[in-house]
Amino acid sequence: MGEMVVVAGATGYVGRHAVLALDAAGYRVRALVRSRERAEAPGAFDAPSLRGHVADWCIVNYAEPSTLTDVCQDAARVVSALGVTRQKASPWDIDFLGNLRLLEDAERHSVASFLYVNVLHSDYGTSLTMRAKHAFSQVLRRSEVAGQIVNPSGYFSDLTDFLLLARKGIGFTVGAGESKVNPIHGADLADFIVEKMAGPAGSWDVGGPDIFSYREMEELAFEIAGRPPRLIRLGPGATASLGWIADRTSPRVGNLARFFLESLGVDAVGTPIGARRLEPYLRSVPDQR
Template identity: 75%
Template sequence: MSETIVVAGATGYVGRHVVEALDARGYRVLALVRSQERAEAPGPFGAPSLRGRVAEWKVVDYSDSTTLRGVCEGAGRLVSALGVTRQNASPWDIDFLGNLRLLEDAERHGLASFLYVNVLHSESGTSLTMRSKHAFAEALRRSRVAGQIVNPSGYFSDVTDFLLMAKKGFGFTLGDGTAKVNPIHGADLAEFIVEHLAEPSASWDVGGPDTLTYRELEELAFRIAGRRQRILRVRPGILRPLQWAADRSSPRVSNLTRFFLESLRIDAVGTPTGDRRLEPYLRAIHQPPAGNMRSPSLWVEKY
């Protein structure tokens, strides 16, 4: 009988690709979801449906520890792509506490490993998302379960925000836009994850094959959108008053503002992985085959 792998966050962009890759390699997948119906529907940004790829379903609520007890029973390993971005849920409740509850169950049932999809530079971020992810990564490093931490530089799906802005005829960079990023396709990241499942505790910084500055990303988005470039250069000095205002708006606005602005300030370049290129992906998103991809503006769920 093939090894059972628990996948948390299976309904999100990365989680769906992970399930697909595991199933293709012959693993038995136990998917943790909030809705099986939604998981079996087409996924975000061309990510696959999970119909026919999952051996066992468990409907869970990551904020309710009682629904997570025993999810690891009979499994060999766990992969967590669990996390929130734009939802109303608190990153502390999901990214940290939700994953911590999963880790406790993994320890209780003696799993061989827990692979966590983190984010590059989580240790230096001030947003609640980054602090929650970093806090869990530190807890995982101290666990008796072998902890494998994958730090993506960013996802192809994230870059669709630049395309959405370009379609509306505007874009912006922070300063001269020279900070660099090499986002990775979800399928390439999933293949990397599955290839490293059986390795001992480790941490990897990964990205895609294309490294661009944020200015170059904006220019690419305008070319694909077929719009005249209107790129506003935002002075770094405006960050503090913007964050001050966001902090006094709501916890959700504060978190999103900090997460987004901080991502534009520093290089986020991981080891180039995979061969899927960014420009063809964005062109497919811009003009998707009929019925094949959801509009990026309609999908915000990550877990």
């Protein structure tokens, strides 16, 4: 019987793929979820159902620390893809405090390793999401548990928004759109997670096999959508104004605006891994117009 691995964020895009990859590799998975029913349904962006791939279900609420007590009991390792971007919860409460409470339980039960799916350049951003992720990664580095930090460049699921906007006839770039990124498919990232999880502590910047500038991705999205390119270029003044307005709309809107605008303005290229390519993925996204 294989080792028990606790997976946090199991119903998210990366978490779902991680559960399937761990199960296929012979590990037993303890999935931490808010809803088993939701976890056993197909996920967004063609992410798989967890039905039949989980050995042990734990219903948790990361805002209530008591629900995380002993979730790591008898487990050998932890994989955390836990985090929020568009959900209503505070990134500080989930990305930092939720992961911190899970790490504390992992330390109490002396797990061998804790692999955390962070994001490339989390030390750069000023959004609450980036600051929360960076803060937890720093705590994990100092833990007695072997900390493994995987920093993806971005996900195929994130780039779906470019296509959805292009189908509406619009797109935008920060500046000339020259910043580069190599997004990765969740299944390729999950295979990398399984490969690194049983090894020593470390930190890895990773991405998919294709490197694009944001302008190139916008042009690809318009080509797939069959629409003439109509790009809005956001200069420093526009991005600052949008950030100012978003901050005064609500903390959640302000965080999202900062997170996405800052991401579009900086190179985020990780070591290329995996074989799944972005263009075929985008062409497979259903047109629901």
